[in-house]
Amino acid sequence: MPTATDLALTGQSRVFFAPNLAGPSTQPAYKGRARSQGLTWSNGALTPVRIPSAARYDEFDLATIIQGQQDLPQLPIMFRYPRTLSELLSLFRTRCPIDLEIHWGKCERPDDYLNGWFKDGKIIMIDSAFPLDYSTDDLGTFDGDGQAAPNETVNFTGTDLYELVAxxxxxxxxxxxxxxxxxxxxxxxxxxxxxxxxxxxxxxxxxxxxxxxxxxxxxxxxxxxxxxxxxxxxxxxxxxxxxxxxxxxxxxxxxxxxxxxxxxxxxxxxxxxxxxxxxxxxxxxxxxxxxxxxxxxxxxxxxxxxxxxxxxxxxxxxxxxxxxxxxxxxxxxxxxxxxxxxxxxxxxxxxxxxxxxxxxxxxxxxxxxxxxxxxxxxxxxxxxxxxxxxxxxxxxxxxxxxxxxxxxxxxxxxxxxxxxxxxxxxxxxxxxxxxxxxxxxxxxxxxxxxxxxxxxxxxxxxxxxxxxxxxxxxxxxxxxxxxxxxxxxxxxxxxxxxxxx
Structure with a gap:
């Protein structure tokens, strides 16, 4: 039975990715101003196939189920919006896929790519994630009460989603x-x-x-x-x-x-x-x-x-x-x-x-x-x-x-x-x-x-x-x-x- 120490906490996740797909000459980098939002992934809609009931008129028995095509996994990544050039916007403009990694840990350094996760965490892996939608929070205000630190978000859609553990x-x-x-x-x-x-x-x-x-x-x-x-x-x-x-x-x-x-x-x-x-x-x-x-x-x-x-x-x-x-x-x-x-x-x-x-x-x-x-x-x-x-x-x-x-x-x-x-x-x-x-x-x-x-x-x-x-x-x-x-x-x-x- 899971205990409190088995449960993931949002403060224990960190975002890593590179501007290109991972490979022998490219290591994903730590993104200290980013956070992962919620994952979504559908296995496809179910369509029931029915036949007339032999027991009652106006009733129909379920003969089989047709499952639709599995969708692609989606994950929005949110950044604090910078005063300088936006890395997230630059990435979005390329329209090129990246490999996303969400590292989970607890007691090691979160920015340690190789060692910060494996003792008490895992990695969420999203392959070939395409940046499909870009948006920001409100970027201005009419008065002092509206002062805020805006965020920018890209919705990524990948080709596969899986986890990596020790x-x-x-x-x-x-x-x-x-x-x-x-x-x-x-x-x-x-x-x-x-x-x-x-x-x-x-x-x-x-x-x-x-x-x-x-x-x-x-x-x-x-x-x-x-x-x-x-x-x-x-x-x-x-x-x-x-x-x-x-x-x-x-x-x-x-x-x-x-x-x-x-x-x-x-x-x-x-x-x-x-x-x-x-x-x-x-x-x-x-x-x-x-x-x-x-x-x-x-x-x-x-x-x-x-x-x-x-x-x-x-x-x-x-x-x-x-x-x-x-x-x-x-x-x-x-x-x-x-x-x-x-x-x-x-x-x-x-x-x-x-x-x-x-x-x-x-x-x-x-x-x-x-x-x-x-x-x-x-x-x-x-x-x-x-x-x-x-x-x-x-x-x-x-x-x-x-x-x-x-x-x-x-x-x-x-x-x-x-x-x-x-x-x-x-x-x-x-x-x-x-x-x-x-x-x-x-x-x-x-x-x-x-x-x-x-x-x-x-x-x-x-x-x-x-x-x-x-x-x-x-x-x-x-x-x-x-x-x-x-x-x-x-x-x-x-x-x-x-x-x-």
């Missing part, structure tokens, strides 16, 4: 995991229950073990949960050879796809895995011996790319059938370690500073100069056509805001140390997670700042020797599942809010 990491599935976890994926979508079990979009999580080589070898395993980590189960990838090494995994349509070092991939139906009746199928048609697969990116059921050794990039429009090389060592012979995309832009990165890009969903590929001369690039995340993040095997993080024409190194606490950045995963344009050695870091401003998890030092990160992969839920910014190892054992870590009121 997370607590905890070990998961300890009894089920015996081998290192090499990949984690959240394969779920929001469902109200009309087409199956209700879900908030974050319930079904799958983790792939790396496997154990040598004689006799052990089968590759999938560790999974259908209830966001309340319980876990295990299944073997029966189509993979004993001793096969797992490389990566992805959700592809209704299937889970796994690649191994055997120049092949395997797939099974996601729901069948959860129900314990799956049939694993091996596909090796199209793979080349020199091009051992390393990483998967799937844009949709019929658009999946695989980065591989020796400069190979495979494409599949149907993972149940085959793959086709789109590059075959002709652009580069370097091993490719990761691949990601957004829209028509697909980017693969690899050894010796290799960056390959397609601007046509793989129809054509070219090589561009990478950001880390002489080093292996180990992770890539494509946020938009122009904004990408790349990590290397030295623990350095880079970004581009012009589609790879130029690169900037982005410093974060503990960067470098010759420890590879293993994974970068964004929930949306602003919130992302990064695996660096034994550590997990989070950003909520589009990658400008990366903060070590757990941010609240009351909590501790479970013991591990490496984090290999992070799985995020696209419908929840306050959740991650991270897989790795603790010496020879595997670890699966869940980061989630400590309480929900």
């Amino acid at each position: 997370l607590q990491p905890a070990l998961q599935a300890g009894d089920e995991i015996t081998d290192p976890i090499i990949a984690v994926s959240v394969c779920d979508s929001i469902s109200c229950g009309s087409c199956g079990v209700p879900s908030d979009g974050c319930e079904k999580v799958f983790a792939l073990t790396s496997g154990v080589t040598g004689s006799p070898g052990l089968p590759l395993e999938i560790i999974f949960t259908a209830n966001k980590g309340l319980t876990y189960s295990q299944t073997n990838i029966t189509s993979a050879a004993l001793g096969a090494v797992g490389q990566d995994m992805a959700c592809v349509g209704s299937n889970l796809m796994v690649i191994t070092d055997g120049d092949e991939h395997h797939y099974a139906d996601l729901d069948d895995i959860i129900n314990g009746v799956e049939v694993w199928v091996l596909v090796n048609t199209g793979y080349v011996a020199a091009g051992t697969p390393n990483a998967i990116f799937s844009l949709s059921r019929d658009k999946t790319w695989i980065a591989a050794d020796a400069g190979y990039i495979y494409f599949s429009s149907d993972i149940t059938s085959s793959v086709t090389p789109q590059t075959a060592g002709d652009i580069t012979a370097e091993d490719l370690n990761d691949i990601h995309g957004n829209g028509s832009i697909i980017v693969a990165v690899g050894d010796n500073n290799t960056v390959l890009i397609s601007e046509s969903e793989g129809a054509a590929w070219s090589s561009i100069t990478g950001p880390s001369v002489g080093n292996a690039l180990t992770a890539v995340e494509v946020i938009s056509e122009l904004v990408w993040f790349v990590g290397d095997d030295q623990g350095d993080l880079f970004f581009t805001e012009n589609g790879g024409i130029s690169w900037t190194q982005l410093e974060f606490a503990g960067d470098g140390d010759a420890v590879a950045i293993a994974d970068i995963e964004f929930v949306n344009r602003r919130v992302g997670y990064m695996a660096h050695g034994t550590r997990i870091l989070r950003t909520w401003n589009g990658g400008h700042d990366w903060v070590l998890e757990p941010q609240n030092t009351t909590f501790t990160m479970p013991a591990n020797t490496v984090i290999n992969s992070i799985g995020v839920c696209k419908s929840e910014a306050n959740l991650y599942f991270a897989g790795g190892a603790n010496a020879a054992d595997g670890v699966l870590i869940k980061g989630a809010p400590t309480n929900v009121s």
Whole structure:
């Protein structure tokens, strides 16, 4: 039951935003003369559909409900009107969207962007908020009794609204995991229950073990949960050879796809895995011996790319059938370690500073100069056509805001140390997670700042020797599942809010 200390007070909120959208070169700024007014957001009007009653004339039974389109969230921001040029009016005149943040705290400094909220507060996030209406209070008076400090207000309408809170990491599935976890994926979508079990979009999580080589070898395993980590189960990838090494995994349509070092991939139906009746199928048609697969990116059921050794990039429009090389060592012979995309832009990165890009969903590929001369690039995340993040095997993080024409190194606490950045995963344009050695870091401003998890030092990160992969839920910014190892054992870590009121 909530107590008085759980209740938000209006005096404990502060406004932050930047004149542009948040991103790796833009940090939201504190607005000391501003206050947030009331949020409004409609899920759409309900329209009843009725049929004549079989029991009484002139009566009608409710047959179903049609829900209209969800509206966009709205938030008015009020400023004290200045004697100098109005920042709010200047912003309004641009007609450009901004990213709004309303920070809530209690005991820390309100103007401390990174640390003023997480111990006893939260952040309200409004993405791409457009300034739609500008107004002021009365700006003059006829007598002394009318003297006042006028305010100015802009009504902002954004594209999304959510909250951000501090997370607590905890070990998961300890009894089920015996081998290192090499990949984690959240394969779920929001469902109200009309087409199956209700879900908030974050319930079904799958983790792939790396496997154990040598004689006799052990089968590759999938560790999974259908209830966001309340319980876990295990299944073997029966189509993979004993001793096969797992490389990566992805959700592809209704299937889970796994690649191994055997120049092949395997797939099974996601729901069948959860129900314990799956049939694993091996596909090796199209793979080349020199091009051992390393990483998967799937844009949709019929658009999946695989980065591989020796400069190979495979494409599949149907993972149940085959793959086709789109590059075959002709652009580069370097091993490719990761691949990601957004829209028509697909980017693969690899050894010796290799960056390959397609601007046509793989129809054509070219090589561009990478950001880390002489080093292996180990992770890539494509946020938009122009904004990408790349990590290397030295623990350095880079970004581009012009589609790879130029690169900037982005410093974060503990960067470098010759420890590879293993994974970068964004929930949306602003919130992302990064695996660096034994550590997990989070950003909520589009990658400008990366903060070590757990941010609240009351909590501790479970013991591990490496984090290999992070799985995020696209419908929840306050959740991650991270897989790795603790010496020879595997670890699966869940980061989630400590309480929900």
